[in-house]
Amino acid sequence: MSMRMIGRLALLAAAVAGAALLSGCWDRTEINDLGLITGAAIDRHDDKSIELAVQIFIPRASSGGGGSMEMGQKSSTGSSSTFVHSAVGENIADALSHLQERLPRKLFWGHAEVIIFGESEARHGIRDDVDYLMRAPQPRERAYIYVSAGKARRVLEMQAVLERDSSEALREIAKSKLSMSVTMTELAKMLSDETGAAALPWIKQNQPRTKSNPDTTANYKNGTAIFKQDRMIGVVDEETTRGLLWLRNEVKSAVLTVTPAGADGTVSAKVLRSTTKLKPHIEHGKWSMTVRLHAETDALQNASSANLMTSQAAVRSVEKAIDKNMTDRVNLALRAVQKGLKADAFDFAGEFHRAYPKTWHRYASQWDDIFPEVEVKVISNSRLLRPGLSNVQTSEKEREGRQ
């Protein structure tokens, strides 16, 4: 009797175990079956279609010992652990499905670190592309976005020497925050807020300086692409980008080189901390904005005769020069972006909206006309916190002076 019970229980247990296995490794994919996308580039192919290029990781190419044959074949272009493959389609999803048809491995977006838009696609409008990238579950919201001059595919095909591949190089540069860096979430936010203006980092490849330096990633120009609605309307250069970063309160570290008044050389200061505060005013129908820049700096190099150690006056004059430098940069950015391109890439709109919600609702539709006319007052205030303890430079110059 009890044997029968045990038999029944065993049968039940087997049925339950079988039921558990029926689901059968749902969604299981081995890494060996994945094509890991490390970066993607989107270019306009023609009016109706786009070209999607993806950089795919080759798992065995760069393994130290093995695969010497492959190494031999590719030695002319340096050892590459990735390759770029592309397909044309009506939109990203369509292009991707065409791409997938021709690849033996399942494409996996989970590790796409950078997404690059070609200039043509950027000028055509990127809203549809961003829709896919935000909607699809696999692409990361933290991927960094770039806009490239010419074809974006060329950027993916760059050879990186220091980093694993070009997208890793671009990601590391974006992470350092020395220039503009925008993630997909930030881009989606910028596109969906009231002004629809956006700023994305812009890269332009140069011709290699020397034949012996194959690292084409190190050889490009930085800048910022300015978008209005979802279309690129212009590019500002590296210098202006700095001013833009100050205005957006995104300066993490910077080195400012200035010539203090009355000194015969330059002083370089490293920015330790900096904050930018925007204060909007609306008075008698006149819209104005006060930009307060505050920076704490550290003297990095003193090539002037000013003795920063002993003279408070010298320190003051350096601070004043830094203030002027910052103000100039910000004004440069304002001239180029506010007056030139008339795109609100600094989110002045948001500031006005927060400070004057009622007035804003009345004038929101006219913002495009108001924005170029907003009067901006820049007030910089920097402090040189650490002038240094030794002063080789000045003592040398003083001695020269005595002789």
Place this chain on the structure above:
Amino acid sequence: MNTDASPQAVSPELAVNYKLLTGIYSKCEDVIFREMKLGGARDAFVLFIDGLVNVEVLDQHIIRALRESETALDDGNALGVLGGALSVSNVLAVDSIEDAILHVSTGCVLLFVDGLTQCFAMGLAKWEKRSIEEPSAESVVRGPREGFTETISINRAMLRRKIKTPALKMLPFRLGRQTRTEVNLVYLEGVASDALVAEAQERIAGIDIDGILESGYVEGLIEDSPFSPFPQMQVSERPDVVSSGLLEGRIAILVDGTPFVLIAPATLYSMLQSPEDYYQRFYIGTLIRWLRYLFFIMTLILPSLYVSILTFHQEMVPTSLLLSIAKSREDIPFPALVEALLMEISFEALREAGVRLPKQVGAAVSIVGALVIGQAATSAGLVSAPMVMVVAITGIASFMIPQYSSGIAIRMLRFPIMILSGVLGLLGLMLGIIVIVIHLCSLRSFGVPYLQPIAPMRGSEMKDVLSRPPIWMQRKRPSLTGKSPNPNRQATNLKPEPPKGNESS
């Protein structure tokens, strides 16, 4: 099970007794009967088992003395007379044959005298035993180096040496119809709750089995949830661990013939504590405790986590790590789950073989095992290098659990979790963990919830789980079943301080 003779009194006729006993002990080469004349006149014989008795003392002090002793013995004065004549401290009068047999088996010498309705058991037990050694499975850097032995009397003495109060009680039991194993229930009166002692007594008394060879038999017969993979009693071969358990109000069960003593009630956290936590400074005690918790969880889930993330959730791995794993996995023909099972099973086999191996071949096998598992498996392209790492860390982690039996439970449970996570990914892993946690919540050891004091929460007792508080802060005993009769174990204000006063004077 038929050795139990019907209760039988000692017969006044010596020949009847002699015949009965030789009948019982027929074909027993080791039982020795020696006939003699008491005081040269009265018939008597002694009975003992060779090898259990100190024959030298028997010859020198008993047989000689008996030959010369008085012959005028009757039931009333015999014990006194013999006590005076014999230089043996432990003499008992026994009046039934069953008791007599029990005494003979434990190393007593029996003396039967013609005309008396009782016989005399003289404690002359002496047999070869292992000396006290350091317990090999529970070694410490700082702490006593003695461990229990197979002999219960020595074990009792070791406990008594640590806890000298007469409140240390030892209740005797004899378990096993054939083995007649001596089992002691040890507790501290006034500290252990009476209900707990009564319950333990009842459970032990209910055991009816033909043999108890190790404390594991007792554990298997008195635990609360016999089908659970988790041990519900702590096992130790260290007198200091047992003593600290007794001082916390727990009971200990000593079984003759094994150095392993059971401590109950036990909780999961007591299984994760090492005696050394309390002997070292409390900072390191706390840190090591947390390290142990971490590795306890790692033993359970690390291989499963690796398998599930690698086959279902590749986006969770940092990019560079995933790329290097992808590189090393490229030539592996098996799915990650098969790879993990392969490695874990061969690791378990190696471990088991290592325990059973004769010492001489042990080293050779472990070298071969390490090579096979590590180097050769990777270069043969059967297993990827990260998987070897995972298995190695899991293997080390499983040995960080001080209680060997809970280590086994965890090691065993990681296989079903591995399969679950290979089938369902992180979802399966979480399902497995949930099942285990629910099971742990439902477990009790002698009425004490297995996860106490975390679940159910006992605020003040949690400090001994989350940290190892300094000795002067451990004022209360942990509360077990019922109300503790004596909750405070030390005075207040024990925190040491330098004396206050004028330093210059």
